[in-house]
Amino acid sequence: MAEPRIIIVGAGPSGTRAAQACVAAGLRPIVIDEARRDGGQIYRRQPDNFTRPYAKLYGTEAGRAQVLHETFDGLKGAIDYRPETLVWNIAGGHVWTASGTVQKAMPFDALLLCTGATDRLMPVKGWQFAGAYSLGGAQVALKSQAVSIGHKVVLMGSGPLLYLVASQYVEAGADVAAVLDTSPFSARVKALPDLLAMPSVLWNGVALTRALKRAGVAVHLGVTPVEIMGDAESGVSGIRFRTGSGKEETVRCDAVAIGHHLRPETQLADLARCAFTFDAGTRQWLPERDGDGRSSVAGVYLAGDGAKILGARSAEASGRLAALAALADLGLPVDKGEMTSLRGDVANYAKFARGLARAFPWPSAQAAVLPDDAILCRCEGVTAGDLRGVMRETGAQEANRAKAFSRVGMGRCQGRYCGLAAAELIAAESGVPIEQVGRLRGQAPVKPLPIAIGDET
Amino acid sequence: MSGAMSAASDVIIVGGGLMGSSAALFLRGHGISVTLLEADLIGRQASGTNFGNVRRQGRGIHQLPLANRAIAIWRRSRELLGADVEYLQSGHIRVCYRERPELVGSMEEYAAQARAEGLDLELLSGNALRDKFPFFGPDVLAGSYSPTDGHANPRLAAPAFARAAERLGAMIHENTKIVDAQKVGEDFIVTAADGRTFRAPTLLITAGAWGNALSSQFGEPVPIVPRGPNMSVTEPVPYAILPAVGVMTPIEEETVYFRQVARGNIVLGGSTRGPSFPDQYRAYVEPQNTLSQLKQIRRLAPSLGKLNIIRVWSGIEGYMPDSQPVMGPSATTSGLYYAFGFSGSGFQIGPGVGETMAEIIAKGGTDIPMGPYQIERFAAG
Ligand SMILES: Cc1cc2nc3c(=O)[nH]c(=O)nc-3n(C[C@H](O)[C@H](O)[C@H](O)COP(=O)(O)OP(=O)(O)OC[C@H]3O[C@@H](n4cnc5c(N)ncnc54)[C@H](O)[C@@H]3O)c2cc1C
Ligand SMILES: Cc1cc2nc3c(=O)[nH]c(=O)nc-3n(C[C@H](O)[C@H](O)[C@H](O)COP(=O)(O)OP(=O)(O)OC[C@H]3O[C@@H](n4cnc5c(N)ncnc54)[C@H](O)[C@@H]3O)c2cc1C
Numbered sequence: 111m112a113e114p115r116i117i118i119v120g121a122g123p124s125g126t127r128a129a130q131a132c133v134a135a136g137l138r139p140i141v142i143d144e145a146r147r148d149g150g151q152i153y154r155r156q157p158d159n160f161t162r163p164y165a166k167l168y169g170t171e172a173g174r175a176q177v178l179h180e181t182f183d184g185l186k187g188a189i190d191y192r193p194e195t196l197v198w199n200i201a202g203g204h205v206w207t208a209s210g211t212v213q214k215a216m217p218f219d220a221l222l223l224c225t226g227a228t229d230r231l232m233p234v235k236g237w238q239f240a241g242a243y244s245l246g247g248a249q250v251a252l253k254s255q256a257v258s259i260g261h262k263v264v265l266m267g268s269g270p271l272l273y274l275v276a277s278q279y280v281e282a283g284a285d286v287a288a289v290l291d292t293s294p295f296s297a298r299v300k301a302l303p304d305l306l307a308m309p310s311v312l313w314n315g316v317a318l319t320r321a322l323k324r325a326g327v328a329v330h331l332g333v334t335p336v337e338i339m340g341d342a343e344s345g346v347s348g349i350r351f352r353t354g355s356g357k358e359e360t361v362r363c364d365a366v367a368i369g370h371h372l373r374p375e376t377q378l379a380d381l382a383r384c385a386f387t388f389d390a391g392t393r394q395w396l397p398e399r400d401g402d403g404r405s406s407v408a409g410v411y412l413a414g415d416g417a418k419i420l421g422a423r424s425a426e427a428s429g430r431l432a433a434l435a436a437l438a439d440l441g442l443p444v445d446k447g448e449m450t451s452l453r454g455d456v457a458n459y460a461k462f463a464r465g466l467a468r469a470f471p472w473p474s475a476q477a478a479v480l481p482d483d484a485i486l487c488r489c490e491g492v493t494a495g496d497l498r499g500v501m502r503e504t505g506a507q508e509a510n511r512a513k514a515f516s517r518v519g520m521g522r523c524q525g526r527y528c529g530l531a532a533a534e535l536i537a538a539e540s541g542v543p544i545e546q547v548g549r550l551r552g553q554a555p556v557k558p559l560p561i562a563i564g565d566e567t
Numbered sequence: 568m569s570g571a572m573s574a575a576s577d578v579i580i581v582g583g584g585l586m587g588s589s590a591a592l593f594l595r596g597h598g599i600s601v602t603l604l605e606a607d608l609i610g611r612q613a614s615g616t617n618f619g620n621v622r623r624q625g626r627g628i629h630q631l632p633l634a635n636r637a638i639a640i641w642r643r644s645r646e647l648l649g650a651d652v653e654y655l656q657s658g659h660i661r662v663c664y665r666e667r668p669e670l671v672g673s674m675e676e677y678a679a680q681a682r683a684e685g686l687d688l689e690l691l692s693g694n695a696l697r698d699k700f701p702f703f704g705p706d707v708l709a710g711s712y713s714p715t716d717g718h719a720n721p722r723l724a725a726p727a728f729a730r731a732a733e734r735l736g737a738m739i740h741e742n743t744k745i746v747d748a749q750k751v752g753e754d755f756i757v758t759a760a761d762g763r764t765f766r767a768p769t770l771l772i773t774a775g776a777w778g779n780a781l782s783s784q785f786g787e788p789v790p791i792v793p794r795g796p797n798m799s800v801t802e803p804v805p806y807a808i809l810p811a812v813g814v815m816t817p818i819e820e821e822t823v824y825f826r827q828v829a830r831g832n833i834v835l836g837g838s839t840r841g842p843s844f845p846d847q848y849r850a851y852v853e854p855q856n857t858l859s860q861l862k863q864i865r866r867l868a869p870s871l872g873k874l875n876i877i878r879v880w881s882g883i884e885g886y887m888p889d890s891q892p893v894m895g896p897s898a899t900t901s902g903l904y905y906a907f908g909f910s911g912s913g914f915q916i917g918p919g920v921g922e923t924m925a926e927i928i929a930k931g932g933t934d935i936p937m938g939p940y941q942i943e944r945f946a947a948g
Contacts, residue, residue, distance in 0.1 A: 514722040558875035
């Protein structure tokens with residue numbers, strides 16, 4: 111039999127560990143990533159001409175980042191690595207890629223989707239103004255370009271990234287006007303038993319909050335965002351919010367980054383026709399998989415944050431585990447003992463991730479009260495009131511139906527940034543449970559595809 | 568649910584696409600009680616996924632009376648429906664390529680015949696076209712411009728017809744898939760997958776690509792083939808292209824078309840059609856068909872090559888071997904009518920089909936020529 115063709119999408123921690131396992135088994139996997147360099151999100155590598163040290167770029171995770179990068183560098187001769195290559199579709203046993211305007215279809219026997227996550231956003235009135243970013247975007251600006259998103263910055267939302275980005279901005283010398291956390295302190299206390307599954311990571315988080323305090327950054331817990339102030343010409347000018355005790359306050363700033371933890375990039379799994387189920391804990395639809403990462407489609411495996419948000423360490427373990435499962439399914443010898451121990455690791459990370467989801471809950475109720483004049487879908491410029499009006503007129507109560515009538519989620523981000531909030535709004539407005547609202551179906555291309563695309567000439 | 572009471576009305580319509588929804592509205596206009604049964608949700612299949620061309624030019628000459636009837640309804644759709652279905656009478660251009668000069672003659676001949684049916688077309692050379700519409704590429708040899716054609720939003724149209732019908736008293740049941748239809752005595756009894764039954768003396772089948780499953784129950788199978796045309800849409804760019812544009816060619820791969828919506832996105836369609844899966848109510852776009860479509864679009868309008876597409880989709884359409892729909896009364900069963908199998912071009916004529924079928928049912932006939940659409944043409948022997 112010819113050597114099995116393994117394709118790994120994503121060169122972050124999970125894709126890197128998956129590739130390493132395949133190479134160790136004597137195979138030469140294809141590793142595809144749309145980014146210019148390997149590393150994925152958390153361990154995103156700086157451009158070639160930048161030389162900031164690991165400790166400065168990755169803080170407490172510097173050691174892990176360095177090991178992972180060295181692992182990837184060591185694999186380079188043994189893998190078929192294709193950076194700056196977007197997988198835009200999966201069909202007929204092939205992944206369909208675009209590198210600039212050059213297209214290629216590649217067949218696979220096993221496909222590992224290690225596609226990572228993007229910010230989960232809850233719209234706030236005014237979030238379309240220039241100067242409003244996602245927390246991830248704010249971090250990318252700092253990590254890859256060493257620039258701040260503004261002179262005076264507010265970070266708002268919830269989740270570990272809120273504190274991480276805040277402390278990275280403080281460390282880089284930026285003026286952080288406030289950290290506004292929508293989750294209450296009580297949620298953290300309730301989540302503590304699960305968070306203790308990973309004491310060192312928990313401790314890192316506590317240390318971050320202390321560092322922010324020491325730096326004199328105002329941190330408010332249990333807030334309700336009211337509005338990002340500003341206008342279309344000059345952009346963001348401040349934030350209005352209610353404190354936990356209900357008092358309305360204003361902070362002046364020229365940039366804000368928002369985010370509520372993360373959401374997995376599941377579009378490719380959807381295009382590969384993997385089955386999805388509703389996850390009540392995170393109020394998200396996730397692709398089904400068994401304990402090793404097998405999806406509902408034979409030959410398609412899911413790992414890392416692209417399958418479920420379990421964090422970078424879990425991504426390394428689940429990437430390796432999914433690769434071993436794929437190798438075993440292809441009839442290659444694998445270490446069963448190692449698979450058992452990886453399953454244990456992933457379960458422990460899952461416990462911690464459950465704690466994070468409890469400590470930093472998605473403020474679903476905010477979607478219900480989003481004012482009618484607030485933009486809900488930025489790509490298509492649809493307001494919350496537009497969607498409510500369409501629902502009243504047409505009776506639409508299902509996500510794709512509401513999209514068809516209102517254009518919510520129909521733009522270039524394909525609902526990545528508004529889809530979850532829109533589903534909450536639909537559920538609240540129509541009184542149907544969120545899982546019945548369903549999920550926006552994934553449609554190719556997963557990112558914009560040039561009309562100029564064609565075969566290599 | 569056996570023994571469930573059957574709901575009765577004058578007419579049952581099976582299939583809530585544009586044909587069924589508009590027929591329901593016009594039947595109510597005749598004061599006839601209607602029950603519209605839809606397996607999925609109203610207007611989510613071909614009628615909700617199509618390209619949105621509201622084009623008369625290029626249709627068989629015999630279809631123009633029906634198309635003219637439809638255009639009159641599109642023009643008053645806002646008042647008729649109480650909703651904006653984004654109908655724009657912004658023109659349509661059909662072009663041919665240099666390597667097929669013989670098609671210029673066909674265009675001239677068509678224009679002469681169309682004029683007799685009330686459709687005025689202006690023939691333009693490639694250069695004249697490029698002066699007026701600079702996006703055309705050098706391969707374009709000539710074109711036929713129809714200023715009174717245009718386009719509309721398919722996602723909105725059929726549901727708007729259905730809501731208007733409902734306001735006038737039509738009963739609409741979504742998620743109601745009819746699995747059995749029979750004539751018992753004077754009445755048709757149709758049964759849904761969950762056992763509910765509906766009863767009426769008249770039955771209209773507007774089940775699109777699924778029509779054969781129902782016509783076969785009355786001994787009238789037809790050779791319908793379900794396929795999925797491919798669509799793409801670009802990110803929004805400043806609104807500059809008013810007419811819808813399409814290529815005249817005998818080669819399926821070359822048949823591409825595009826239109827720009829007022830919001831700015833350019834909708835692209837055509838080239839090789841894919842397979843579709845009527846049982847799952849889904850059609851998937853095959854990536855190679857997207858690529859061939861983009862290649863053909865670059866040939867037609869090279870400047871579009873600077874844009875990106877942000878989404879692709881397909882829909883399930885039923886094609887007849889002669890590209891003509893099955894429309895009119897059954898040949899085996901009195902009180903039974905069909906309007907399905909619109910072969911890739913039912914959107915424009917849809918409201919005209921609804922009005923005509925309602926007229927036939929209410930008045931026993933119509934002036935619209937129906938000969939080419941008779942189901943008998945597929946009868947065995
Ligand atoms: C913006 C952002 C910042 C984050 N920062 C931190 C942090 O500082 N600390 C922390 O603990 N966690 C952070 N996280 C969480 C972190 O992403 C994950 O825990 C970890 O990176 C998951 O690893 P992964 O291998 O699953 O995915 P990733 O590391 O995200 O890697 C996925 C890779 O897949 C590629 N990819 C995705 N789709 C395609 C496609 N269609 N075609 C080609 N390539 C594709 C991406 O380019 C990416 O390189 C962050 C997440 C985000 C979204
Ligand atoms: C991608 C695409 C592009 C197109 N572009 C154009 C264009 O630009 N211009 C143009 O004029 N035409 C176009 N067409 C063709 C046009 O869309 C169709 O001809 C037209 O919409 C057909 O309408 P319909 O009501 O017959 O079918 P449909 O809209 O498919 O409606 C049939 C309905 O019947 C229902 N049904 C089926 N079986 C049952 C059952 N047993 N019980 C209950 N309900 C049932 C289905 O669920 C469906 O909703 C295109 C078609 C497609 C798919």
